[in-house]
Amino acid sequence: MTATRGTGLALSGINHFFGATQALDGITLRIDAAEMIALLGPSGCGKTTLLQIIAGFLQPSQGEVLLDGFRIEHIPANRRRVGMVFQNYALFPHLSVFENVAYGLKARKTPAVTVKAKVAEMLALVKMSHLAGRLPGQLSGGQQQRVALARALAIEPGIVLLDEPFSALDKNLRLDMQIEIKSLLKGYGVTSIIVTHDQEEALSMADRIVVMNRGRIEQVGTPDTLYDRPATLFVNQFIGHANFLKGTLAAPDRVILQAGAEVTLAAPSGLAVGSAVLLSLRPENITLTAPGAPGALAATVRLTLPLGAAEVIEAITTSGETMKIHRPRSPATRSISGDTPVGLVITDPTGIGLFVMPDTPTA
Secondary structure (H helix, E strand, C coil): CCCCCCCCEEEEEEEEEECCEEEEEEEEEEECCCCEEEEECCCCCCHHHHHHHHHCCCCCCEEEEEECCEECCCCCHHHCCEEEECCCCCCCCCCCHHHHHHHHHHHCCCCHHHHHHHHHHHHHHCCCHHHCCCCHHHCCHHHHHHHHHHHHHHCCCCEEEEECCCCCCCHHHHHHHHHHHHHHHHHHCCEEEEEECCHHHHHHHCCEEEEEECCEEEEEECHHHHHHCCCCHHHHHHCCCCEEEEEEEEECCEEEECCCCEEECCCCCCCCCCCEEEEEECHHHEEEECCCCCCCEEEEEEEEEEECCEEEEEEEECCCCEEEEEEECCCCCCCCCCCCEEEEEECCHHHCEEEECCCCCCC
C-alpha cells in the first residue's frame, strides 16, 4: 500500500489585490492529503496568483492558508514544506543533476551523508541515476522535468506545486510525461497541485479539478462530474467541446428547439417556463442519420476533419447553429462530403446540459 507523505491544505477567504485590481475573490478550498488537484482556467483567471500564495511567493491581501491545520501565510517560502516544479524547470545550468537535486537539502543544512542518500533515492525514483553527473543542458526536456521533480521531492514536502509543467514539451512527449509524473506523484503519496490552462491535461491527471474564472472558483469536482454535469455555462464551455442549440422551455420537462425538434429533460430549479435556454450537447452524444428521419434535426454537412482513428464532422442546422459530431473511423464508415443533407440524432439525453440564455432572468 502506498504511504501517504502529503499533508492537507485549506484555503479560507483568500482575496488578493494588485493595486486596485482584484486578482482573487473569496477563494475557499480544502485539499486532502495525497490528493492531486488541477487549477484550471483561462489566462488571467488567478490560478498562478493562487499558486504563488500557496508557495509563499506572495502573501494574500486577506484570508488564511493552512497546511496540515497550521496557518502558514506569514511564513516565507523557504520555510514551508512546499516543493515547486516551475514551468521552465529552473535548473541551475552550472550544476550537475546530482547537485541540482541536492540544492534544497544543502540549503537546509542537511548532513552530507543524508544528502547523498536522499539524492540517490530521488534519482532512482525518477529513473535518472545513470545521468547524475550530467549538466541540465545535456538532458532532454523530459529528463529535465524529472530532475526538477526529484529536486522538489527531495526536501520531503507536504505538498508539491507544478506550474504548467508540460507546456514546454511536444505533444507526444507531453502525454508520456503526464502518465509518468502522475504515476510518480500518486505512488509517492504526496499532495500535489497542478496549474494548467490545458483541459485535457487537467482531465487526465487530477483527482479533482478547480475551475477558475475572473479570480473566483466556478466549480470543483471530479473530471467526470465537470465534463458530464457542469454547474455553469462557463464550465460547460471551458471543459471539453460543447454544441449549443437555442430553444424555449415549454414545460418543466420539455424544450422546443429553434432547429425544429423537441427534447424531454428536467429543467434546473428556478428556470421559468417560457425562458429562452441553451441546450448543450457533447460531440460524442450526436449521431448522423438520413435526412428527414423522425425526431432528427435537419442539417447540412459543411466539412469533415479526419483525425486518424476518429473524425469530426461539422454541420449547420436549418436555424444556423454550427454542430460538431465526433465519431470513430472504421472500414464501414464513409467520409461525408460538404453540402450533404443529414439528420442529427441525440443519442444520450442524460448528457445534455440546459442553461438559461445569457442575460435571461430566472424565476
